[in-house]
Amino acid sequence: MRYAYFPGCSLGASASDYDLSLRAVCRALDVELVEVRDWVCCGASSAHATSHLLSIAMPVLSLSHAEQDGFDRLVAPCLACLSRFKAANKEMQEDPEVREKIHRAFDYHYRATVRVYHPLEVMVEEGMVDRIRSRARRKLSGLRVACYYGCVLTRPPKVAQFDICENPQSMDSIIRALGGEPLEWSYKTECCGVSMTLTRTDIVLKLSNDILREAKEMGAHAIAVCCPLCQANLDTRQLQIEEKYRVHYGIPILYFTQLMGLAFGAFPKELGLEKLITSPRDALEVCGLM
Amino acid sequence: MRVELSEDRDRLAKRLQRITGENAMLCYQCKKCTLGCPSAYAMKLKPHELMRALQLGLEDQVLWSGTMWICLSCETCNTRCPQDINILKLIDGLRAYYLRRDYYNPVKELPMMHRLFLKLARRFGRIYELGLVLILNLKMVNPFKDIDMAMPMFLRGRLRLFPHRSEGARELRQVISRLRAMEEET
Numbered sequence A: 001m002r003y004a005y006f007p008g009c010s011l012g013a014s015a016s017d018y019d020l021s022l023r024a025v026c027r028a029l030d031v032e033l034v035e036v037r038d039w040v041c042c043g044a045s046s047a048h049a050t051s052h053l054l055s056i057a058m059p060v061l062s063l064s065h066a067e068q069d070g071f072d073r074l075v076a077p078c079l080a081c082l083s084r085f086k087a088a089n090k091e092m093q094e095d096p097e098v099r100e101k102i103h104r105a106f107d108y109h110y111r112a113t114v115r116v117y118h119p120l121e122v123m124v125e126e127g128m129v130d131r132i133r134s135r136a137r138r139k140l141s142g143l144r145v146a147c148y149y150g151c152v153l154t155r156p157p158k159v160a161q162f163d164i165c166e167n168p169q170s171m172d173s174i175i176r177a178l179g180g181e182p183l184e185w186s187y188k189t190e191c192c193g194v195s196m197t198l199t200r201t202d203i204v205l206k207l208s209n210d211i212l213r214e215a216k217e218m219g220a221h222a223i224a225v226c227c228p229l230c231q232a233n234l235d236t237r238q239l240q241i242e243e244k245y246r247v248h249y250g251i252p253i254l255y256f257t258q259l260m261g262l263a264f265g266a267f268p269k270e271l272g273l274e275k276l277i278t279s280p281r282d283a284l285e286v287c288g289l290m
Numbered sequence B: 001m002r003v004e005l006s007e008d009r010d011r012l013a014k015r016l017q018r019i020t021g022e023n024a025m026l027c028y029q030c031k032k033c034t035l036g037c038p039s040a041y042a043m044k045l046k047p048h049e050l051m052r053a054l055q056l057g058l059e060d061q062v063l064w065s066g067t068m069w070i071c072l073s074c075e076t077c078n079t080r081c082p083q084d085i086n087i088l089k090l091i092d093g094l095r096a097y098y099l100r101r102d103y104y105n106p107v108k109e110l111p112m113m114h115r116l117f118l119k120l121a122r123r124f125g126r127i128y129e130l131g132l133v134l135i136l137n138l139k140m141v142n143p144f145k146d147i148d149m150a151m152p153m154f155l156r157g158r159l160r161l162f163p164h165r166s167e168g169a170r171e172l173r174q175v176i177s178r179l180r181a182m183e184e185e186t
Helices: A016-028 A044-048 A052-068 A079-094 A096-105 A119-123 A128-135 A170-177 A201-217 A228-236 A238-245 A256-264 A281-286 B011-020 B032-036 B047-056 B059-065 B076-080 B087-099 B109-124 B129-139 B147-155 B169-185
Strands: A002-005 A032-035 A073-075 A115-117 A144-148 A222-225 A253-255
Touching (some): A016 A032, A044 A052, A044 B109, A052 A079, A079 A096, A079 A115, A096 B169, A119 A170, A119 A256, A128 A170, A128 A256, A144 A170, A144 A201, A170 A256, A228 A253, B011 B047, B011 B087, B032 B076, B047 B087, B076 B087, B087 B109, B109 B169
Parallel strands (some): A002 A073, A073 A115
16 A cells, blocks of 8 residues: 655654654555655644644645645654644535635645545554564563553544544554553543643643653553654653652653564664663563563 | 623624634533643633633633643543534634734743744744754743753754755745735735
8 A cells, every 4th residue: 555654844853763663664564655745844733823724724735745646645643743634634625715715825726635644544454453463573472551642643533533532442452463461541642732842841741740650550661652742742851750750750652663663573773762762671671572 | 700791792702703613602611621621720711711701701811811822732622522612723713813912921932932833834844843942942031941851862863953944845935925915815
């Protein structure tokens, strides 16, 4: 299967390990990713806080490039991008007034034929979980993983149209296929607060602490994430959180694609594991992968 | 607190409905939004109180609370509202309307961040993460904020020193100027 690939701004810099590991597992599963030509930033929270039309126009620009180049499927690994893309598509399909205005602003008239997927959606398509299970040569046996889905993968359900809104299962099913043990916990879709990470860091530290504490109490060896922004908060700010709340977590925050890659037998370097701030060594020793 | 209701108290809610298509008057104060809201603890007006203030047209309280900027846009309230009110759309309507207006805002750094974010997007077509952090820290008069994170990230190759430019930036600037012209027409 062939997809247009929209890495998003984070994957080119602070989250290059997500990009590496996603490309590696897609190669292993014969999923072809072709980077969208001349893509631009999705606008994230800043566009929709500024102007409704701008929040549609920014995703439409990259979507229209994918459409012109003949793609009908696009993968966006960052949840901020993903939710803006899905919202833009929905409005372009359903709101004639918005469509008319956006068409006036562009030379090319986007027809909203490009369906937007998160990598998790790709990985749980028909038959994929079985392929992942058969590819997993080195099982994550005994590894207790808290799957953290983040805020807008499944929300709002009318726009996201994926998985069970309040208790998603897709990442759990992948971890199970890899031989790991996904935990039942109640913070799967709690917000980590990233839209204020640079401005009101106090709020972010509290919310991320709640997530880390809950995972620790449930006995997690690692937290698996599917968004570069969640990873940045839970991993790069983990030391600040430990200092502020006088606790010790030491929980590694891995992308689910890194866990897949490890189980498929890739080298840690190919998956960017050395880029994690909180070392995954102890966790991976549990299942004999390190 | 004594509240004086003005004659045209539904002006604010009406204006928001015109901009966003969402009707604040439908709220019956079940408080599900507030109970699920991750940043409600930091808001002077909780989400359900914001809804009530909109219904009563208490514009000053809405602005001075800073609630619209403390919202994280996580969409939990929208998902759970039994009246199917898209509260985030209402909040976005407030943000967009007041972004360019002058009023006392207790959390000025949020609109500042949004403006800077979009400026970088227009300039390079993509977000220059390091530039965003550095310029924002200077603007917030806190230049060494998060300095403890810089070294570990740099050593692990997670800081990109120079911006990434996209060939799409020119098209983006053209689209934005056309949108601006359209918005000025109306």
